[in-house]
Amino acid sequence: MIDYTIDWMPENGAELEANMNEAFEKIVEERERGISGYYFLPQDSRMIVEEVEATLLPTQTVQEADTVVVIGIGGSSLGAKALDGVLRSITPEAKRMVFLENPDPVEVSEKLESIDPDKSLFCIISKSGGTIETTTLYKIVLDRFGLRPESEHKERLFVITDEGSILHRYAEEHGIKSYFIPHNVGGRFSVLSAVGMVPLTLAGYKTCDILKGAQQIVKAFFDRQADHILQKGVFYAGHWQDYPMNVLFAYGSFLEDFAKWYVQLWGESLGKIDAQGERVGLTPLGHIGSVDQHSFLQLIMEGPRDKTVTFLKVEHFPTEITIPDISLKHIEKNDYINGHSLGELLDGECEATWESIRSQGVPTDGIVLDRISEENLGELILYYELLTSVAGATLGIDTYNQPGVELGKKILVKKFH
Structure with a gap:
């Protein structure tokens, strides 16, 4: 209350x-x-959560992971980060969440050192699909951990973007699982869309609640x-x-x-x-x-x-x-x-x-x-x-x-x- x-x-x-x-x-x-669609997210996003719970959470890749890495900035990360920061105190069993946002070489280096790629899931989030900070940090993650999107590594990768964006086209080409943000929901209003619900559900939070x-x-x-x-x-x-x-x-x-x-x-x-x-x-x-x-x-x-x-x-x-x-x-x-x-x-x-x-x-x-x-x-x-x-x-x-x-x-x- x-x-x-x-x-x-x-x-x-x-x-x-x-x-x-x-x-x-x-x-x-x-x-x-339909000028803005965030009003409908509390209902519409339940389908996304239920799909993640039914198709991803039972998989060995997700079960064995202990970290969810969010690669995004601004509206693509702040909402999920805020919810993780508050709810972790009552959900100690949730997977660790690491947010790669700012292209600060010192911070990025420290965070990369803490990531075990074999026990991590990576959510690449950009509404436009071309956010310079996000795509740059994604390239660094691929290079640092030797991840190959065309291989079995793609099971650890999840793209969240606008349907039809350049990031969506990239994900389609490599068979990476994609989730979409409604076109009429801006980034800063998007935390209750796939932007926040997918990584938080993967981490083990009660997103339906x-x-x-x-x-x-x-x-x-x-x-x-x-x-x-x-x-x-x-x-x-x-x-x-x-x-x-x-x-x-x-x-x-x-x-x-x-x-x-x-x-x-x-x-x-x-x-x-x-x-x-x-x-x-x-x-x-x-x-x-x-x-x-x-x-x-x-x-x-x-x-x-x-x-x-x-x-x-x-x-x-x-x-x-x-x-x-x-x-x-x-x-x-x-x-x-x-x-x-x-x-x-x-x-x-x-x-x-x-x-x-x-x-x-x-x-x-x-x-x-x-x-x-x-x-x-x-x-x-x-x-x-x-x-x-x-x-x-x-x-x-x-x-x-x-x-x-x-x-x-x-x-x-x-x-x-």
Whole structure:
């Protein structure tokens, strides 16, 4: 179960309601016209999961593997990485996942050293099929481990891409198993497609439960039983000039990759030029409490009032550590925490920081998971995707394109020609 809290009060109830209805109608139209297909992934991806479970998991190659290597970047890896980072604490038996993303020679070398190719499965993921980082790292993997796609090694290779892409044509030529991303699902919205479901299912996660949680929030949203998403998205977009930044304080180190996924989702979706030629956008900032509040809280409290703050926390951790009843000379002032758990300390820090920020008139809201579970994570993913769509619809932009990233790609090509 997830509890959603909004602390600010609407300035005009009638106007807010009208804006929420308008945003909702736009999202319904997007779904009906097929502008974006992520709304259907919680149902459609079950077939993919069931196929992987029936045809791949029983094979000797998968049974003997202890590592799933994901070769992809951005939307092709961040979602699966976020789910792996959170769910591993309750799924210790899952296969190790290694993500080859950034063409950083030091990091790539270290990760390659940790991979046993005879006990690994390799998922090559690129929606376009031609992502330079992905194809380059794939070449390095083939060369490093002597993998030959035309041989029995192809049983360890899985391609996830758009149907008909150049990567799909490559996979077809070598008989490599391919899974497809719906054409109307962009990379940053694709974690619940084959992009995330195939590698996570191969790793041993309960992906059907992830999809179940996602489907619950989709149904609630379109049944108008989750209007807090509309209220929040309309507020963010309607006040973006006053509050152009949203700070996500996630209380748990295991949420670090989720925060990075959120940053990509918002940054690439909501920073656009609108129909009137105006530059609009919401800047996402992902932080981990309590670590980052020691460096960022001062700016929120006494810096410019141009930020909203979202608190994301888990009520019950899968493991706990009790703080010993030890009194240290000269440091006795901290003895009040003795006998409590680290989870209680982290939760207390979250509540104290939340209260202090709220007391300064900063718009805050909260997302509280009762526990770490597949269903909760599926719901959380879809919640943020819906929130992004509502904000984009209110801003009057195309939430799903990313023209601003194309120029750099063109310049890169010229540099190597």
